[in-house]
Amino acid sequence: xxxxxxxxxxxxxxxxxxxxxxxxxxxxxxxxxxxxxxxxxxxxxxxxxxxxxxxxxxxxxxxxxxxxxxxxxxxxxxxxxxxxxxxxxxxxxxxxxxxxxxxxxxxxxxxxxxxxxxxxxxxxxxxxxxxxxxxxxxxxxxxxxxxxxxxxxxxxxxxxxxxxxxxxxxxxxxxxxxxxxxxxxxxxxxxxxxxxxxxxxxxxx
Amino acid sequence: xxxxxxxxxxxxxxxxxxxxxxxxxxxxxxxxxxxxxxxxxxxxxxxxxxxxxxxxxxxxxxxxxxxxxxxxxxxxxxxxxxxxxxxxxxxxxxxxxxxxxxxxxxxxxxxxxxxxxxxxxxxxxxxxxxxxxxxx
Numbered sequence: 001x002x003x004x005x006x007x008x009x010x011x012x013x014x015x016x017x018x019x020x021x022x023x024x025x026x027x028x029x030x031x032x033x034x035x036x037x038x039x040x041x042x043x044x045x046x047x048x049x050x051x052x053x054x055x056x057x058x059x060x061x062x063x064x065x066x067x068x069x070x071x072x073x074x075x076x077x078x079x080x081x082x083x084x085x086x087x088x089x090x091x092x093x094x095x096x097x098x099x100x101x102x103x104x105x106x107x108x109x110x111x112x113x114x115x116x117x118x119x120x121x122x123x124x125x126x127x128x129x130x131x132x133x134x135x136x137x138x139x140x141x142x143x144x145x146x147x148x149x150x151x152x153x154x155x156x157x158x159x160x161x162x163x164x165x166x167x168x169x170x171x172x173x174x175x176x177x178x179x180x181x182x183x184x185x186x187x188x189x190x191x192x193x194x195x196x197x198x199x200x201x202x203x204x205x
Numbered sequence: 206x207x208x209x210x211x212x213x214x215x216x217x218x219x220x221x222x223x224x225x226x227x228x229x230x231x232x233x234x235x236x237x238x239x240x241x242x243x244x245x246x247x248x249x250x251x252x253x254x255x256x257x258x259x260x261x262x263x264x265x266x267x268x269x270x271x272x273x274x275x276x277x278x279x280x281x282x283x284x285x286x287x288x289x290x291x292x293x294x295x296x297x298x299x300x301x302x303x304x305x306x307x308x309x310x311x312x313x314x315x316x317x318x319x320x321x322x323x324x325x326x327x328x329x330x331x332x333x334x335x336x337x338x339x340x341x
Contacts, residue, residue, distance in 0.1 A: 112298070146228070147229050
């Protein structure tokens with residue numbers, strides 16, 4: 001026998017999960033949306049202009065942010081979050097994850113869109129480029145990261161936040177989703193090391 | 206005290222696994238096409254990958270539609286906003302293809318791949334949220 005929220009007492013009678021204290025938050029921080037809109041507008045302008053500096057700017061800044069955030073989350077913050085007490089983990093999550101909902105898709109879109117345009121501009125995406133194998137390797141690494149991030153990490157992120165918005169969040173659900181989030185952040189962190197190897201090789205010729 | 210979460214209460218199809226396989230197939234198609242630029246490239250492998258990805262999407266939607274007791278309201282609430290976000294992202298990627306004069310068969314394959322991407326990712330997000338919904 002389970003309650004609607006799935007918790008069962010030893011005796012079999014259902015009870016609600018224990019109340020968890022959490023600060024009020026927005027799943028998608030609305031204050032950040034104009035900034036995302038501005039970044040997207042500037043990105044479109046950079047692609048339309050097809051000039052080296054703005055394309056390089058978006059690709060390098062976006063790529064650096066993406067790599068650093070993934071590495072930091074996967075290897076530094078992830079293990080720390082895993083060892084925090086449940087209340088501390090919840091407080092940290094409600095402050096970090098809504099920001100990630102806006103930051104990561106924006107950074108990834110800017111990196112990939114500017115990167116493709118930059119590669120076209122410089123000719124590095126052409127198959128006759130002398131480091132073409134390295135470029136294709138970067139496509140594969142990005143592809144693996146995209147599938148892991150879009151299929152596991154992003155849905156887990158949103159689901160944790162929706163669970164935490166409920167009047168009585170279920171600790172078991174949060175635990176399960178946070179584990180998924182932390183493991184997949186570790187996987188993308190490893191893939192980012194491959195990105196660093198490939199990109200530094202491409203930059204140094 | 207034993208604990209179960211709402212995801213265990215309803216038997217669910219492997220939506221996440223099928224979704225990831227579908228995304229992997231369109232990513233593979235995109236890499237195949239991109240790796241051969243600007244040479245003429247046989248489209249058959251990319252079309253096969255795209256078709257397999259579309260079949261998985263259709264299978265996922267069908268399997269999910271048959272689930273009784275699924276939290277459709279929560280699914281729709283989350284998936285529609287995710288759809289908006291991923292249509293914008295797909296639109297940005299499509300724009301950069303058009304800006305670089307991608308045309309013909311490769312453009313069709315890439316555009317359809319982006320359609321699958323823009324539908325499947327919100328489906329996965331909506332599903333992951335809704336499977337843990339307990340009505341509160």
